[in-house]
Amino acid sequence: MSVSNVIPTSSFAVDGIRKDVRDIGASLIREVAHLGMGRGNIVPLWFGEPDQPTPEFIRKAAIAALEAGDTFYQPNRGITPLRDALAVYADRLYGTSLDRENITVTVSGLNALMIAMQSILKAGDRMVTTAPIWPNIIAMPKVLGAQVTTVPLHAGIDGWQLDIDEFIAACAPDTRAILINSPNNPTGWVMPAEDQKKLVEFATERGIWLIADEVYARLIYDGSDVAPSFVPYVSDDTRIMVINSFSKSWAMTGWRLGWITAPKGVGAELEKMMEFNVSCPAGFVQQAGIVALEQGEDFVATSRARYSRARAAITERLRDMNRIHLPEAEGAFYAFFRVDGVEDTLTFAKTLLLSEGIGLAPGEAFGPEGAGHIRACYAVSEDRIHRAMDGLARFLKR
Ligand SMILES: Cc1ncc(COP(=O)(O)O)c(C=O)c1O
Structure with a gap:
């Protein structure tokens, strides 16, 4: 029997799936990755x-919890010791005075984003965000039937910048949520604290929800321990949900x-969303999360130092290749660059992969504003970075 790999794009069954869902394209990053x-x-x-x-030490905490029989359903918003540990973590980093009622533990940052959006956005609502952006942030509101407006980040000599007045002006009257990653x-762009303040004031006055995706909060390379955050603005007098993750x-x-840091009053609503999506995060995974928070600061600092060295290495190598333009990036762990003469980066990424074995992500995956760019994650060993850069340099000389 032969099995066809061709997935029908139309059939009685497929046509019954919501159009909002069918209209979302497949991941271009995976299109390259599957080839490799x-x-x-x-x-x-x-x-x-x-x-x-x-x-x-984190893995061992999960193993110990499993061996102790931690295999049952858990509270929707997470176990109390983890919610308490997350409030203490925020207070330590940001000088806040949060408590567990501000915290909802989720099954990943992605799940946290989806739950936040499900609670806020209905079909026809608008969400405004920056671009280029991680594609899921655009796709998730679309699953809910909402519209997305993107405001471009501009690449300059000093790195990526957002014109905050341009962003605010783009928030049409039907805007129900703003998402800042x-x-x-x-x-790698980092929103300055003064722009955050301005945005909170604007959003609060207009009653717009602000969803802040801060999963890269600890990956900042200006000597700080944490990036400027919206967490200190979370209260029952603002409409802010901050998304974070152990990933x-x-x-x-x-x-x-x-986890989500949110006004205490919305906890009961998030609890329902957790119940209907995933019920709860696994208990033994949450036990590992507590240990990560309580004993993981050295690891966070060591990894940041490792990524900082990798960032220096990849920046130097890329800037040595004279066809490459790499704006400064202050946070996260990506180099996002342009190659002179390359417009179709999907084809470029595929050809580079097939000829040199180097796997990069095409900029088009991050929206039209990412076109012409290529993303490389540098959270890897310096040896890998040099092997990748050797291959890229060879490829560009052909
Ligand atoms: C901007 C951004 N937000 C959220 C996530 C979700 O991370 P996770 O679901 O692993 O917590 C990612 C993962 O790549 C991301 O890049």
Whole structure:
């Protein structure tokens, strides 16, 4: 029997799926990655994840919890000790006085974003965000039937910048939510504290919800311990939800653990959303999360230092290639650059992969504003960075 790989784009069944869902395109990053997966000797810099496994002390906490029989359903908003630990973590970093009522533990940052959007956006509403941007942030409101307006970040000599007045002006009367992802994927842009303040004042006055995606909060390279944050503005007098995750700071991408910091009053609503989406995060994963928060600061600092060295290495190598333009990036763990003469970066990424075994993400994946750019995740060993840069330099000389 032969099995066809061709997935029908139209059939009685497919046509019954909501158009909003069908209209969302497949991931262009995966389109490149699928071409390379299974091939030997690839240097993959396409996904946004550290190349090291979760530290042993965190893994051991999960194993101990499993061995102790922590295999049952858990409260929708997370176990109390983890919610308390997350409030203490915020207070330590931002000087806030939050408590567990501000915290909802989620199954990843992605789940946190979806729950926040499901609670806020209905069909026809508008969300305004910056671009280029991680594609899921555009796709998720569309799943809900909402519209998205994007305001471009501008690449200059000093790095990526947002004109905050341009952003505010783009918030049409039907705007129900603003989403700010800072530190930003893919550009590394970090929103300055004074722009955050201005945006909070604007959003509060207009009654617009502000969703802040801060999953890269600890990955900032100006010597600070944490990026400027919207967490200090969270209260029952503002409409702010801050999304965070264990994925990037504690190298826990596969564990699927995140959290929302929100006004206490909306906790009961988020609780319902958790129930209907995932019920709860796994207990043994939450136990590991507590240990990550309580004992993981050295790991956060060591990984930041490692990424900082990797960032210096990739920046130097890319800037040595005279066809490449790389704006300064202050946070996250990506180099987002342009190559002179390359417009179609999807084809470029595929050809580079097939000829040199280097896996990069095409800029088009991050919206039309990302066209002509290429993203490389540098949360990898310096050896991998140099191998990737050697291949890219060879390829560009052809
Ligand atoms: C901007 C941004 N937000 C959220 C996430 C979600 O992370 P996770 O679902 O692993 O917590 C990612 C992952 O790449 C991201 O880049």
